[in-house]
Amino acid sequence: MSGxxxxxxxxxxxxxxxPRTKLVFTLSYLVLAFLLPSPVVIGGVPVPTPLIMCVIIIALIWGVARISPAEYAIFLIYLAPIILGIAFAHTFFLNTCPCFAPADVAVLGAxxxxxxxxxxxxGFRIAAMGMCFLLFSFTTEPFTWGLSMYRAGLPYKGAFMFAFGMRFYPLLQEEYTTIREALQARGxxxxxxxNPVRLARGMSISAIPLGLGALNRSQNIALSMELRGFSFPEETGVERVLYRxxxxxPLDWLLIITWLGLLVTAIVLRITGVFAPNAFF
Amino acid sequence: MTTVPPLQLRDVSFSYPSSVEPVLRNINLTINSGEFVGIIAPTGSGKSTLLGLLGGIIPHYVRGDLQGQVLLEGVDTRELSLRKFASRVGMVLQDPDSQLFNLLVRDEIVWGLENRGVARAQMDARLDHILTFFNITALRDRITYDLSGGEKQRVVMAAVAVSQPDILLFDNPTSQLDPLGSELVIESVRRILEAHRTVVMVEDKLDELLEHADRLILLHRGEILLDCPPAAFVRHEAELERAGIVPSSVAQLALRLARAGHLSGTLPLTLADAVPVFRGLFPGAAPAPAPALPDAVPVAAERVSIAVRDVRFVYPPPRPIPAVKGVSLTFERASFVAIIGQNGSGKTTLARCMSGYLTPTSGTVLVGGENVHQLKTFRRARRIGYVFQNPSTQLFRQSVYDEVAFSLEYQGIAPAEAAGRVESILRMLDLWEQRELHPFRLSLGNKQRLAIACIAVLQPDALIVDEPTTGQDPRHARAVMELLTRLRDQYGTTIITITHAMSLAAEYCDRVVAMCRGEVLLDGTPRDVFAQREVLATTFVKPPSVTQLALELGIVPPPLNVDEAATMMHERLVR
Known part of the structure; x- marks a missing residue:
């Protein structure tokens, strides 16, 4: 895996x-993250449902897709401050903003x-969304993804370029790593x-080589594609034949139906009030 | 009946919109059917532009002022679309990564056929045929970005050739490949030639073209200086020298011996041709067994620059490859060391461990007595520098001067001292006159010098330079090596270069470390290491051609360059 x-x-x-099966799963899962009652109480401790959903995704990626969390540890590390930041903000700002609280009310009191x-x-809801796409991208070959978009009616060139974008992404990651190390070599x-401020400065410095590198590469790629007849069907009217x-x-259909069934059930339960929001409080 | 040549240029001149003078001037060239034409040129001579004209990229993709006529099978290319070109002419560019857009090899190969509406059954047949033809059947279901450089370039060649173009154009197809990768690509070109296709190849490695091309064209400053068969090509010494092109070392040696009256008739151009000819000069000469490699001389403690102690490195999952397996090396201060070996032999991983970018799974690296992995970034930069292969990824500022000064920003050096150091290094590397230029406006060679200057200005104890001569013509490649020698001599910097250029390693370095499968295979002086031909072959490394020739003739210790070889052989012949 390249990144x-x-x-x-x-x-x-x-x-x-x-890919369409996984897309239905991903979208259903995202919606379920908002529909399912949360938090659930486990051993007297309120646990946000999206956290459990994150754990399920990690287990799926690990147990079924055979990708250990160590391989995407950096993703989890970057998620942590986002979740903590959101939690921190809500802790102090949900009911009242401590800045505007009466002078005799301590900040911690808020x-x-x-x-x-x-x-x-x-925070975990956002994490669950990110993890869902992680599962999708780890397990879905970009070109079958592009094919599914083409089959869904998107023009071939658009679908192919989208798929290619996913192929291009690891190359950019490699280039970014080299640039980061080149900066380190300069001390x-x-x-x-x-540190976000330092990172922002670093990004602004590295934007030139990264941008120019990407531009140069994309120009070469566009040229190579044209040399291999990318525009041939559009220019000549010859119908493009897909090799695969x-x-x-049946398994895809079964899973799609199951997921859509779960989704509909959750929507109904939410509308009827069985899945009450914030069941704990 | 006269046949129309596949490609013809008539009085062609071309200028890019931004260029002050034409990149190509009055080019007249005819490429005949079934011919293999090699184009040799120093950097900046317009060889890629010429190839662009032959491939229809100019004027259909890249614009500029085109004078004269470029004819594809007698038709002016202005009247043809790029699509029309694509069906007759296949083009393989320098960087394989920019030519692979599909995830799987099989998809990559059939992609051009999909675009042309070829029936699926026919695609299957052509896919099977081309995989067999290029001997890459095992790669069929592999992910393209997981392939080695040589494998990638062969997949690109297969993807281009599968459309069965009559003419194939190659733009430096081996420039970014290791020796094995290059050999595999050249082998594929040989196979294409057997299928009677017309091939035009721009290539920096003259040896390859001398061996296979029917005709060689020397381009210099946008003009054709020479257009003749390989045997005649190497005899035009004045033109070659003017263009800064060095004939193959074997051809040079043969010329020297011919001038001294030892050789006559058709001169050998390649090693394979030279061995029987030289055996004729030295009757009874037979390959000598490799002498035993002398034990390494211990380095005095105060002279140690880098100490690598039992370093192991295993890449993380999903492919936990042990890339370095317990390597211990000591580098002496102010030495110039080449690390050689096949791609995947562990040399870059070892270099990255030594420079602190990778933390070894076990073992330590001491630079100037300090553990490199415990140093803060700014301190580490002063201890050990690293120059990456592609200079464009290392340039961040708006002018050459600022670029070098940027390195000192994080070192807390007083402005006056910083200014002095920047000026000094720029003058030393002949970049002072260009200090106001934007780094991206420099030539590739100067960009490489600037990248080295940016690290050298920190005056590190040691400097690791990754593939400094890749993609550079022989003159620029030598200039880079001379520059590194000057840094070593002036600052006492230990220079470690990772390289596939064996002749340059032999000429400039005082020590060669050959790696294979994560271990040190050989370690010694270039003469001692390159005498071990059989051992080096296990990591697909070949000594310089003259060294190989001398070993074939039983000359031990072998010469490392043409001068030495000519002297040794001349002395033996007059004895």
């Missing part, structure tokens, strides 16, 4: 599923358990660490 959000290349049944749990809930570690195509198999 975060890039295809892992393993051979598992999850990898072999049709903290609330409700805010903390809500904050984690929202500059702006692109290392988590995608087809939904």
């Amino acid at each position: 975060i959000y890039s295809y892992s290349g393993y051979e598992t049944w999850l990898h072999r599923l049709d 903290a609330s358990m409700n805010g903390l749990v809500r904050g984690f809930e929202i 500059c570690d702006l692109l290392n660490g988590m 195509d995608i087809q939904l198999r």
Whole structure:
């Protein structure tokens, strides 16, 4: 695997599923993250449901797709401050903003358990969304993804360029790593660490080589594509023949129906009030 | 009946919109059917522009002022679309990564056929045929970005050739490849030639063209200086020298011996041709067994620059490859060391461990007595520098001067001292006159010098330079090596270069470390290491051609360059 959000290349049944099946799963899962009651109480402790959903995705990626969390640890590390930041903000700002609180109310006095749990809930909801796409991109070959978009009616060139974008992404990641190390060689570690201000400065410095490198490469790629007849069908009217195509198999249909069924059930339960929002408080 | 040549240029001149003078001037050239034409030129002579004209990229993709006529099978290329070109002419560019757009090899190969509406059954047949033809059947279901450089370039060649173009154009197809990769690509070109296709190849490695081309064209400053068969080509010494092109070392040696009256008739151009001819000069000469490699001389403690102690490195999952397996090396201060070996032999991983970018799985690296992995970034930069292969990824500022000064920003050096150091290094590397220019306006050779200047200005104890001569013509490649020698001599910097250029390693370095499968295979002086031909062959490394020739003739210790070889052989012949 070449990086975060890039295809892992393993051979598992999850990898072999049709991209449309995984897309239905991903979208259903995202909606479910908002519909399911949260938090749930486990051993007296309120646990945000999206956290459980994140754990399920990690387990799926690990257990079924055979990609250990160590391979995308950097993604999890970057998620942590986002989740903590959202939780922190909600802890102090959900009910009242401490800045505008009466002078005799201490800032800590504005903290609330409700805010903390809500904050984690929202943070993990965002994490669950990111993780879902992680599962999708790790297990879905970009070109079958492009094919599914083409089959869904998108023009071939658009679908192919989208798929190619996913192929291009690992190359950019490699280039970024080289640039970061080139900066280090000059004694500059702006692109290392988590300080957002330093990172922003580092990014502004590295924008020129990264941008020019990407531009140069994309120009060469565009030329190579034209030399291999990318525009041939559009210019001549010759129909493009696809060497391989995608087809939904029974397992795909079964999973799509299951996911859509779960989604509809959750919507109904939410509308009827069975899934009450914030069931704990 | 006269046949129309596939490609013809008539009085062609071309200028880019931004160029002050024409890049190509009055070019008259005819490429005949089934011919293999090699184009040799120093950097900046217009060889890629010429190839662009032959491939229809100019004027259909790249614009400029085109004078004269470029004819594809008698038709002016202005009247043809790039699509029309694509069906007759296939083009393989320098960088394989920019020519692979599909994930799997099989998809990559059939992609051009899909675009042309070829029936699926026919695609299957052509795919099988081309995989067999290029001997890459095992790669069929592999992911393209996981392939080695040589494999990638062969897949690109297969993807271009599968459309069965009559003419194939190659733009430096081996420039970014290691020796094995280059050999595999050249082998594929040989196979294409057997299929009677017309091939035009721009290539910096003259040896390859001398061996296979029917005709060689020497381009210099936009004009054709020579257009003749290889045997005649190497005899035009004045033109070659004017263009800064060095004939193959074997051809040079043969010329020297011919001038001294030892050789006559058709001169050998390649090693394979030279061996029987030279055996005739030295009757009874037979390959000598390789002498034992002398034990390494221990380096005195105060002279140690870098100490690598039992370094191991295993890449993280999903492919936990042990890339370096317990390597221990000591580098002496102010030495010039070449690390050689096949791609995947662990040399770059070792260099990255030594420079602190990678933390070894076990073992330590001491630079100037300090553990490199415990140093802060700004301190580490002063201890050990690293110059990457592609200079464009190392340039961040708006002028050459600022670019070098940027390196000192994080070192807390007083402005006056910083200014002095910047000026000094720029003058030393002949970049002072260009200090106001934007770095991206420099030539490739000067960009490489600037990248070295940016690190050298920090005056590190040691400097690792990754493939400094890749993609550079022989004159620029030598200039880079001379520059590194000057840095070593002036600042006492230990220079470590990772290289595939064996002749340059032999000529400039005082020590060669050959790596294979993560271990040190050989370590010694260039003469001692390059005498071990059989051992080097296990990592697909070949000594310089003259060294190989001398070993074939039983000359031990072998010469490392043409001068030495000519002297040794001349002395033996007059004895």
